[in-house]
Amino acid sequence: MRRNIQAGARRFAAFALAAAVTSALSAGTAFAAVTSPQEPADVGKTAAELNGYTEERWAQLMDNRLDYDEVGDLVHSFNPAITSAWSNLTDNIRLMNTIEENLRARRRDMKQLKETAKQDNDYASYGNYYMQEVILDKSADAFHKSIDRMDRPVTQSNQPLRAAERQVTVAVKQLMIGYSSLMEQRAIVSDSLGMYTKLYADAQARQGVGQATAADVQAAYGEMLNMQAQLSTLDVSAEQLRKNLIMLCGWGEGATPEIGDIPAPDITRIDGMDPDTDIRKAAGNNADILSFRHEQHSHSTASMNVRGDAEELMTQNLLANLRAQYQEILADKAALDAARTGMQAAEMTKNAADLQYQLGMLSTAQYLGALTQYQSARTTLSTAENTLFQALESYDWAVAGASSAQ
Numbered sequence: 001m002r003r004n005i006q007a008g009a010r011r012f013a014a015f016a017l018a019a020a021v022t023s024a025l026s027a028g029t030a031f032a033a034v035t036s037p038q039e040p041a042d043v044g045k046t047a048a049e050l051n052g053y054t055e056e057r058w059a060q061l062m063d064n065r066l067d068y069d070e071v072g073d074l075v076h077s078f079n080p081a082i083t084s085a086w087s088n089l090t091d092n093i094r095l096m097n098t099i100e101e102n103l104r105a106r107r108r109d110m111k112q113l114k115e116t117a118k119q120d121n122d123y124a125s126y127g128n129y130y131m132q133e134v135i136l137d138k139s140a141d142a143f144h145k146s147i148d149r150m151d152r153p154v155t156q157s158n159q160p161l162r163a164a165e166r167q168v169t170v171a172v173k174q175l176m177i178g179y180s181s182l183m184e185q186r187a188i189v190s191d192s193l194g195m196y197t198k199l200y201a202d203a204q205a206r207q208g209v210g211q212a213t214a215a216d217v218q219a220a221y222g223e224m225l226n227m228q229a230q231l232s233t234l235d236v237s238a239e240q241l242r243k244n245l246i247m248l249c250g251w252g253e254g255a256t257p258e259i260g261d262i263p264a265p266d267i268t269r270i271d272g273m274d275p276d277t278d279i280r281k282a283a284g285n286n287a288d289i290l291s292f293r294h295e296q297h298s299h300s301t302a303s304m305n306v307r308g309d310a311e312e313l314m315t316q317n318l319l320a321n322l323r324a325q326y327q328e329i330l331a332d333k334a335a336l337d338a339a340r341t342g343m344q345a346a347e348m349t350k351n352a353a354d355l356q357y358q359l360g361m362l363s364t365a366q367y368l369g370a371l372t373q374y375q376s377a378r379t380t381l382s383t384a385e386n387t388l389f390q391a392l393e394s395y396d397w398a399v400a401g402a403s404s405a406q
């Protein structure tokens with residue numbers, strides 16, 4: 001199945017995250033990729049050649065799968081607002097504003113559910129809702145930052161389009177990271193549901209032979225229902241994120257492309273990071289600095305001195321940001337190491353609890369506690385991996401110019 005490269009003018013409204021995504025696409029028909037020769041020299045070229053890709057890369061972009069390393073090319077070639085340049089940029093900003101608003105609305109929903117779970121002493125649900133609240137909040141913040149950057153005028157020729165494309169790409173990658181985080185959480189909750197369903201059936205059987213009480217059965221049943229409710233909540237959030245994600249990459253609203261996993265964080269990259277060295281590249285790519293350099297100005301000595309000081313201040317702001325991000329990476333790396341250690345301990349504890357429960361040495365309530373601790377460790381590890389990956393990406397984005405120098 002090939003990607004839909006036409007953008008319709010219809011709007012749609014949906015709960016939480018999905019609201020008016022298609023309203024940001026241009027009215028009528030807008031081909032997001034070159035499909036025919038634009039000049040005599042193009043006659044006889046393949047679609048890949050017309051769009052500046054190798055045949056292999058074009059085949060990857062045109063399959064029905066979204067991989068993280070394809071996001072930049074998909075935004076460049078299939079996002080209608082980007083391919084229509086600045087004439088459609090306002091629509092894209094409106095789209096992202098709407099998505100940000102709905103991300104925050106969904107986050108508020110999760111916060112309310114979290115507080116309710118806390119009042120009910122339902123700590124398993126509290127952790128799940130807290131996880132969703134954090135993911136949605138980070139995604140909303142990423143969109144807000146990208147919108148702020150996109151909305152600033154840049155006067156250098158072609159710089160506005162390149163800056164806008166970079167910001168959209170970063171926002172879409174952030175959205176894909178958020179979607180992946182939700183899907184990983186969904187997998188954990190789904191596994192929990194399977195365990196609690198089995199435990200519920202086992203508790204019923206044990207009650208029949210006098211080895212479990214009615215309270216044990218009810219506790220297992222309650223956990224099973226709780227996991228079912230959490231799974232439903234996650235499915236709603238993930239589906240809305242999925243729709244926004246694929247449409248920003250050029251698919252139609254009703255498309256069902258396979259979405260690949262987010263890569264594991266590459267810890268070896270940390271040794272090659274040096275904010276004091278990377279600042280040169282970051283400053284050379286930064287849209288704020290590039291815009292400032294190309295502003296019309298007086299060439300008097302006094303004016304040049306003032307401008308030199310102003311650019312140096314922006315460079316120092318970027319350097320401070322890079323240093324802060326680097327320290328965050330180191331902290332996230334330490335958190336990941338701790339989470340991995342905690343996961344190893346949780347696995348050993350769970351294995352021991354499995355055996356003790358089978359031998360009748362643990363009550364249903366005690367076994368439920370062991371399972372909850374194990375799933376909590378899984379969530380902590382998943383969160384730590386995604387957090388470090390995002391921190392590494394954010395550093396790279398800053399070096400690539402997608403960071404404010406103000």
